[in-house]
Amino acid sequence: MDVGLLLVPLLLLVSGVIAYVGNVVGRRIGKRRLSLFGLRPRTTAQIITVLTGVVINLVTLGAVLTFSSDARVALFDLRETLSHLEKRADALRTQIRALEQGDIALLRAQEVGRRVFRGRPDLEAVRNWFFQFRQEAVEAVTAQGARPDASGTVLLPDPPGVNWDDVARLIHQRNREVVVQLVSTRNALVGTPVPAEVRILPNELVFKKGQLLREVDVSGGTREQLRDGLVQTAGFAGRAAAEGRVLAPPGTRIGGPPFIVIDGDSGRRVTEQIIGRPGTHRIRLVAFDDTYTVGPLIVAFQLIGEP
16 A cells, blocks of 8 residues: 555644644643643643644654554655765766866767678677777777776776677677667766767668759859859758758767768859859759768759750
């Protein structure tokens, strides 16, 4: 039974009983005009009334604690819980002071390593591949200021119970092309190790070569205006098309804008084709090449009606 369901009505009842008994005792003592320690009868009545309430409350509390294990847990474990919360608060304050005073090597949710795994039937080969991948990530975070802990480990698997060999087995079981990411799980200060989790995503074909992303109309202007307008439009169109389908650039925070690259050659070619020509021109924005989850999406330009 929930201890709250027992204690709440019981305490309400006890409060009423205490008030009634205290009132009765106080009135009787007041009528008898008793005196303790030479005090006035009225003061004596008040003291006895208070003591009566205290005794009744103690008896009630003792009875509840005697017959309810939930009540004992609620009462005596409360101090331990508060102590635990105070320790956690102190630890958080320490971390905040460290973050305020120290330099951050890596941000939470920042990618520290990325590789495409194309599938190997041999588990030992996968282990070797994953080990080399982790070593590259260790070199990368060390270059950014991370340092090993007392055991000499720079990259800590997170959550702590994770085993790197189990991760290698999981990659092996996928038996398909996947993107493997190592991602920091908290802000890591310079001079400290980096806790990291492993993310495994299917490396799927997102856009085929030449696939249309968007069509836009472009009017005249200077060469610089045309070029800047094309680049800006391609950036907007590429991000809109790739959002949630292409990963963010390597080394950035996961969930950020997708990895987009603008094909400068086709942009310059289209600019030269329409510069000085009056009227409005229709431009196609297309995928320059096959684009997979790992990215990047390369956005190219095509002038409709031109070879």
